[in-house]
Amino acid sequence: MLQNTVWTISQPQVRGRQVGGNDALCRIAAARFHQAQFRAQVARLGALLLGRANRLLHLGSVETSGGRYAGVRSVAIDQIRGSEGRCDDFDADFRPLKTHNKSRWVGLAAAWQRGVVMPPVELIQVGDVYFVRDGHHRISVARAFGQEQIDAELTVWDVAGRLPAEQMVYQPA
Numbered sequence: 001m002l003q004n005t006v007w008t009i010s011q012p013q014v015r016g017r018q019v020g021g022n023d024a025l026c027r028i029a030a031a032r033f034h035q036a037q038f039r040a041q042v043a044r045l046g047a048l049l050l051g052r053a054n055r056l057l058h059l060g061s062v063e064t065s066g067g068r069y070a071g072v073r074s075v076a077i078d079q080i081r082g083s084e085g086r087c088d089d090f091d092a093d094f095r096p097l098k099t100h101n102k103s104r105w106v107g108l109a110a111a112w113q114r115g116v117v118m119p120p121v122e123l124i125q126v127g128d129v130y131f132v133r134d135g136h137h138r139i140s141v142a143r144a145f146g147q148e149q150i151d152a153e154l155t156v157w158d159v160a161g162r163l164p165a166e167q168m169v170y171q172p173a
Helices: 023-050 099-113 136-144
Strands: 064-076 080-083 121-126 129-134 149-159
Touching (some): 023 136, 064 121, 099 136, 129 136, 136 149
Parallel strands (some): 080 129
Antiparallel strands (some): 064 149, 121 129
């Protein structure tokens, strides 16, 4: 799954629209975004009614004692449970919660449909939990299109104690 191809999404634009016949791909991507956002809102309501957590875990709540670079690896998307700083933009299943994510998300989804190879996301591993440093939208798009693994540049942090209880068990809503 590890790929060495350099990825870029630079496409010429005219009045906010990409040139080159990507309109159909952008419409499909926009529909996927709205579908994922709707499912996130339904899951949020369900979690609220059932008293379950449906939020990304926040890296700031973990005490660590240093770390090391571990290289590029393939990581199961289901094992990515938290974020370094964008916990309010995506739910626990990396579905977008905010409309301001739409243009970036749709652009990445259209590129994904064209077969553009994306760069590895940046993850921090603390125990058995992975947190996103960079690549939230790429993870969200990959998950929305059924991808189960994603390439990641991995940094492993040592835990300075125990992880908070809510981070030890992940229960998707």
